[in-house]
Amino acid sequence: MDEIRIRRLEQRQTKIRNVPIAVTPEGFWCCPSPVVFQKTLKSQTPVLSKLKSSPTPPQPTSVQKKPAAETKKKTGTSSSKSSAPGEDTSHSKHENAPRKVTIEFGEPGASDLKVVLLGHQGVSVKLNVHSNVLVKNSSYFAKEMEAQQQKAVSSIEFECLEDVEMCVETIGLMYCKDIRHRLMKQSVSSVLSILKVAEKLGFATCIDTCLEYLEAVPWVGEEEESKVVTSILRLQSETSSVKPVLQRVSSEASIQPKDTLSQILELVLKTNEDKGRREMKGVVLKLLQENESSSPEICEEKLYSSCRTSLDSLLSLFREAAGLDSADKPTDFRESLGKKMAFEADNLLWLLDILALRRSADEFATIWSLQQELASLHIDLPIIYRHHISLITARLFVGMGRGEILLSKETRILLLKTWLQQLINDYRWLQNSSRSFDSAVVEEGIGRTILTLPLEEQQSILLSWLGSFLKTGDDCPNLQKAFEVWWRRKFARPYAAELEQDVISGR
16 A cells, blocks of 8 residues: 655754555545644654555544654754754744645656645645546646646646645545445535535536535434525535535425425314324424525414314303203213314414414404303303413403514403403413413413503402402412502502693593
């Protein structure tokens, strides 16, 4: 197996580091690792070391050194020289000199072309290569060779866009018969760097193989996905391999996003499996919340159609349960009826969350305020069945308190008079049985909603609440903050003088 040599060129002497890069029957196998480049470029007193090649491809980062005695002999000589007076100036000059590395492979004298890779921070890498291999695989080198053929120039410079290692790796792939097998050992980030170099070199086979790799390999995380898509979109080369890669993140189908979302909504709303439905409802709502400003359009007509379907089913179930004689039906039947009520109520609550997120729940609140029959049937049912309805009422009050739902004065009054007492009746059960129920948030929402009403309406509702609160205490919503605000408005009357002046002046 042949060796590749890396030389550091200095003004007075040349130190040689042998690196395990080999040309096998399968082609160019491995290039200098970043560790080797860093050691070669950054070491101030390079140590002479040799590494014998082996029949199998060695690890890129392993560099075998000579025995310690030989190393000490050379480093000792070097250190004794550097300690002599007058050597400090020349040593600093060596540090500031351009850093150069030479990579040779094949038998000495077998190559007929030198390629100089110009990297960052003055790093220069010289490759001894074969012109027929480069011309065959690279349109860039083919043009350069044709342009310089008459000048009999045996050296070509190439400015590296990426790290020098990736340029060496890409040129090395021109010697590789199975590029795909070689890329399987690389990370996605490395393949993107190779792809960038291959495009500049016009290495078409490598470009197609990189794209095939990117189409098949998983992209881990949003950051890596963004890098892949951005790199592919920047490609200037026209190749049919680009389209399959981008199909992972884009679609040419004529189906509109809102139609797809409607299909997802229908699937989630109809499933009877509790765990799957609960988890997917949370996932969909979370995804809509993450990009609220750019979330895909959902047809409101579809949402409200689903709401009306669930509401009609819920009212029918309430009527059936209210007219049911407990002695006539077995326990299993009553439990089945209760599960159906919970199912429809849970669907309504989820649809309300989506509508509130999109600031489109005003119509839902209006529809809910008109459900006097459902509210009257609510009192006749066992709390274990009916309390799911009160979760919907609580969510509406939270949305109104946050300003997500804006209703007319008449609708707000109707909603409070229709549903607040039912919520108070179920409040203790909600606090103890529902993990998602946040009493502090709900109480704040109820209080803020009440305080948006005319003062007389505030008084009527708060005095009714006070009677319940004095009887049940913690089993009733705590609206003391709203009560205090109403009290000050009613009795302290901080704005009374200004209002009377406005009346006198006719404004």
